[in-house]
Every structure is written in structure tokens, then in C-alpha cells.
Amino acid sequence: MTTTALPTAAALALGDDALVLSHRLGEWAGHAPVLEEEVALANIALDLLGQARVLLSTVGDEDELAYLREERAFRNLQLVEQPNGDFAHTIARQLYFSTYQHLLYARLAGGDGPFAGLAAKAVKEVAYHRDHAEQWTLRLGDGTELSHERMRRACDALWRFTGEMFRPVEGLDVDSEALERDWLESIGEVLRRATLSVPEGPRSGAWTAGAGREGLHTEPFGRMLAEMQHLHRSHPGASW
């Protein structure tokens, strides 16, 4: 597989999604609600970091891309940069994103485009992330009154970041509309089983300037990058 043939914009988009979400999940280390979840969240974070490294390396030097780009040059979805919040927010973010990622990678893996080989490996990992998110959505939604309420709030709060996933990305040869239909159907089904309702309201921000894929991010992302890049940038040219 000649990885250099990957379309740059698409590789950056998918690579940044994985990089940023992995970082957010990494913030859970030492804070998870139960030890078994420490292990599970770290597994997902490590899978995503592995995907990010492969994708970014096809575009350039993985560390230069991760550590030396400014905020406006990142192409990840705003969804994945959202702070962890409580466990319900993290699970809602996982549910929305991993369902999208799984549906997308399954299509890419089944096609003969430049991402087929990479997606074929990642789709197995992502299937597990999706399953993890669904299992927890069911338990929190249909658990106690408190957990139901927290899960409902989390699903609502992140809903407005979900529209961006289905805007066409240059170099990604997928039918965005069909992807969105499948996503809505799957999310609707999981939420129904979790005794939650599909959130109402818009699925994207009312800002014509765009969103993450165009390099426009939310405020928490700048602080996340400051933390992530600080040490690397403090020692220009050093190797680690």
C-alpha cells in the first residue's frame, strides 16, 4: 500500500479526529468511575492514537503535525474536542463519534479507494468503540433516575456538534447523505432502547464561517492544544 497516495485533506481530517479524541480520553487516566473503565477508556484512546499516527504520517511528520500546527490548522470535528464533562458526556461523545466513524470506515474498507487498507484495520477497533458506547448509553439511560437525566443532558448538549460529520470532505469518497441516514437510524435505535429520546434542535452551529473541518474550533480546544504542545514547543528541534 503506497500510503503517500492518500488525499491530504481527508487524511488530516480523519487523523485529527483520532488524535484529538484520543487526547481527551487520555485525560480520564486516574479519574474513571471504576477501575475496569480505566482500562477500557485507555484501550480506546490507544486505538485512536494508533490510527492518528498512521494517518498523520501519510501527510508528513506526525510530531510536527501534532505539536507545531496552530489551532486554525487542525481539521478535526468540533465534537471530538469537546471537554470530557461527566462520564455521561464522554459516553455521548463516544456514541455520536464512534457510530459515525464505524459507519464511515466500514464504507471505506468496503470500497477500493485510497483509505481501504487503513480502514479495514481500523474498522475492527472502531466496532468495539461503538459497542462500548452503546452498552454504556443503555446502562446510563436506563439505569437510575439520576443517570437517565445526566445522559439526557449530555446527548442534548452535544447534539449541535453532530451535523458537521456529514459535510463532504475532499478526497473522502462516500455518500454523505446515506451515511447520515444510517447514523440517524442507529442513534435513534440506541437512544430508544436506552429510554432516551432523540434530541431536538439544530445539529450545527449558526455560524457561516464553518466548523472544525475548516479550522474553526471551540474555545476549549485552544487550551487543550496549549497543554498538549507546550513541552514539545519549549524545546525546539529536540528529539524525545
Next chain:
Amino acid sequence: MATAAAHQTAGTPAYGAQDGTAGPAGDTGTDAYQRAFDAAVAADERIEPRDWMPDAYRATLVRQIAQHAHSEIIGMQPEANWITRAPSLRRKAILMAKVQDEAGHGLYLYSAAETLGTSREELLDKLHSGRQKYSSIFNYPTLTWADVGAIGWLVDGAAITNQVPLCRCSYGPYARAMVRVCKEESFHQRQGYELLLALSRGTPEQHAMAQDAVNRWWWPSLMMFGPPDDESAHSAQSMAWKIKRHSNDELRRRFVDICVPQAESLGLTLPDPDLKWNEERGHHDFGPIDWTEFREVLKGNGPCNEQRISQRRQAHDEGAWVREAAAAHAAKHTGAGRSGGTGATRS
């Protein structure tokens, strides 16, 4: 609490008796049990969960395994402190995997402790309320990235020196957990060494960072082996029971001998002017350890004692609603949410 007491008592009351007075069906008395136990230990056989064992042996194991498990999960904190700032993606992946392993090792060890008739809930409760300890080394802060390397090289190095003999510990579940832990930990020390090597050979700033970290972690690492043999409260009995195979001082000496040439290869120095090879003894001599500092940190006056426990307690408390939700969901959907709770046996 159902999970706690049930473990070794359910099913066979004769074996559950904790006071050491219950005899077997034929009533040959506790002495017969004690003799069988002693013989098994002497023959280097493993004691298994449902075997009779002296109360003090059980209590010692619970204390030691719990402390070990607590050390694994508290030990996640100083390293997790650098996950979000790891300076390359390769290092970030390694660090995340390592911290994850520590959570896993905590889990293995809590399981081993649970075979002795306690529960993880109970042990965590004792940790959170300060009634059980964890290794004092984790009460020191990780101030720079190089500390991640120093922890891997020195702290994990000391831990491995301690743990390898535990793979032959007389209590089966503990020994088996340690086999798994040691196998998985083999990369932990190497990654730390490699990290420090990169810094030592890097820019002058990086080199200074590495030396500073080694200076701060060296003495606390030596303290990890515990007080000198003549002051160690539990050592002699633990050695007789083959829970412990080597004395504190013996392991400490072994560790120093291993580290000296490794430091040389790193191009870093160890912060001890008295450190030198003693031809006669066949070991390195080293300077006096500050046992006052050791006792103070143990008592709770280390730089991070308060911080470590409060983060742990906070994670546990803030996670309660999640654990409750999952239990409630299980109760609704299987009608047996706690079906696994009263284990009649362990293997």
C-alpha cells in the same frame, strides 16, 4: 458487603471459621491443619484460597496484597500527570499503555486479595480512609517530563526487584498475579531507561532535566525496599511463611549494584558521594538513607500524600452514580444484578 464475607465462608462453614479453632470433620483439631499448612509451605507448595491457613498468614497477605494493589492505582497518578503533555506521539502511546497496565495490575491484585475473603469495595474504603497504605514513593511529585523516565528506570526497577521473588510466593493467587504483572512490566523499566537516554544524549537542557530527575528519585527509590532488616516489623515472619523470599537490605543491595553501571551507560550520576565498589564485600557501599524522611512521608507528610488520596477519593465518589446506574440496569434486565456476588469458591 455480600461479596466480602462470602468468599471463603460460603458452602463450607468449617473452613470459613476465622478464629482458627474449627476442626475438620474427623476433628483432629487445629494442630493437624497447622501441621499440614507448615508442611505445604516447607515443601514449597502453594497455599490455595480454600486451604486452611493461620489467621495471621491471611491477615498479612490481605495487608500486603492490598497495599500492593493500592500502590498500582495510586501510582497511576504521577505518570498520568504527563499523558496530556507527552512530547511525542510515540511517547504518549507508551505512557498511556503503561498507565493502563497499572490499572490492570491493580485489578489483578485486588482479585488476588478477594480470594482471602475481603472485597475490593472494602479495600478501597480502607485506602480512602487512610487505614491501608500504598507505597510511599508515589507521594513524590512528577515535576518534569524526565520524572516519567526516572520512575520507569528507578521506581519500576526497584518494584521489579521486589516483585520477581513474589512470583514464587507461597500464596497461589498472589504468585499467579505477580507472574502476570512481572511479564507485563518488563517494558515499563525499559521505556523509562530509553526515555532518560534520549534526554541525556539530547540538548543540554534535556540532559539537565534528566539529571535533576535522577537526583530527586534516587533516594526515595532506595527507600522502597522498606526499613533496614533489624527494624522491619514483619520481615522475619513473612520470610518464614515464604511470602517474602529475601530481606529488605538484600534486595536494596542488589538494586544498587544493578543501577550503578546502568547510570554510567546513561551518562548520568547518582546523587551519593559515598557510592563506591567494595571489593571485599562484592557489593557497592552507599551513603546513609534518610529514614526520618521515610517515616515522615509514611506518616502523611510527603509532598503529595493529601493530593493523591483526594484525587482517588474524588474519582471514586464522582463515579458512584455510574456504578449505581449499571447495577440498577442489571437488576432491571437480568433480574439478577448481583448474581455474581456470593462466590462460593475461587481457584
Next chain:
Amino acid sequence: MTNTDWPLWEVFVRSRRGLSHTHAGSLHAPDAELALRNARDLYTRRGEGVSIWVVPSSAITASSPDEKDPFFEPAADKPYRHPTFYEIPDGVQHL
């Protein structure tokens, strides 16, 4: 009472095809589905397994130690069940 202490499960892992499931350890989980997933994360994160069983610890019935002798001793006096019982001349192969 807050119901937060999840029950205990025993985990059995088949490390590769052709071998039987072996006891790997235990873990806590609220139900069988999560027990299975936790077991995968915990006991096979270095690719140690191809199949996992989880069993509630409470569902296991054990022979008790004081019955150990009657249970297992009879087998000990049947050495002819073991291949090492038989003397085979040197050089005989495939046996």
C-alpha cells in the same frame, strides 16, 4: 444502601485454538455483557486470547479441601494411566 459494588466474575480465556479455556482471574461487572467486555480489555490486551468465558463466581461449586484426598487420591495409585509408566527401548520413535 447504595448499590455500587458490582458482583464478581471468573474469567476463562482460550489462549489459542486447540487449547481449552483456562482460568485467568476475576473481575467486577454489573452484568454478563460488561463482564465479557471488561475481560477482553483486562485479560487480552496483549492479544492473549481468542475466546473468553465469564462465569458469576457464585455459580461455581468446588470440592472442599478436606475432601481433597478422597476426591483425588484414587487417581494417584493408577500410574498406568500415565505414559511415563511404560518403559520403551531407546530409539523407538513416534510413540
